[in-house]
Amino acid sequence: MVVVSVGERRTQAERTAAMRTRLLDATIECLVTYGYAGTTTPRIAEIAGVTRGAQVHHFRSKEDLVVAAVEYLAQQRIQKAMRQDAGIWKGPDPVAGVLEFLWNSHQGDMFVATIELWVAARTDDVLAKEVARVEPMVNSTLITAVAQLLPDHAARKNVRNVLYTAMDALRGILVVGFVDRDQAQARRRWDRACVYLAAMLSEALAAKASD
Structure with missing residues (x-):
């Protein structure tokens, strides 16, 4: 069994910030590669390597993502x-x-x-x-x-x-x-x-x- 020390554990706030950054980086990559019209929430989730559910938990819509x-x-x-x-x-x-x-x-x-x-x-x-x-x-x-x-x-x-x-x-x-x-x-x-x-x-x- 792998034991994770207390020092290695991230707080919920840190995990949330990391996920938001991951999704925002994916949004930027999507904008560069596909343009605004081609930037869709499924595409962003795919680039970020997360489920649509995880994405929606942090950003409910494309508008929320692009505004952020x-x-x-x-x-x-x-x-x-x-x-x-x-x-x-x-x-x-x-x-x-x-x-x-x-x-x-x-x-x-x-x-x-x-x-x-x-x-x-x-x-x-x-x-x-x-x-x-x-x-x-x-x-x-x-x-x-x-x-x-x-x-x-x-x-x-x-x-x-x-x-x-x-x-x-x-x-x-x-x-x-x-x-x-x-x-x-x-x-x-x-x-x-x-x-x-x-x-x-x-x-x-x-x-x-x-x-």
Whole structure:
């Protein structure tokens, strides 16, 4: 007989948290692989390797799952931004470093899943409300990370406005890239946009800090 020591036993709260994480990870995988329309509760349960009963115990519906996934994804993106050392892009041209940091911060499965939820939120009021709640937190974390590259500047309104414009442009480029499925083309579009964004950011940095 296998004896499990007290120290190895997980509390009910820990087991619940582990199961929820398992289901949310499966939801993200499903969003990336099958898109929002193809993300179904049976598919999520299959990917998670749990029974439908276990799934329903934690999330009663697809809506419950995807709404929880919005915040879960936001937290994952925040942690990614905090783990990324923006300082590795430091160099003689901090503007180029900022734009490269933003590009790298918007790559990977987490961002693909996020886009799926953004698009779905267009016609889903509950989802839209949750997206609107968490996205400012993600954006704020990205701006904080950029501050490593632009010390004493990132808090200025005119600089922040350019950074938000850069993120808006980048996200639009990446969404279009999902249509033509050409990552290299998306990068070329971003490089083209960066010519203008770099000029805007340089001008903002050179302006007097009157705001």
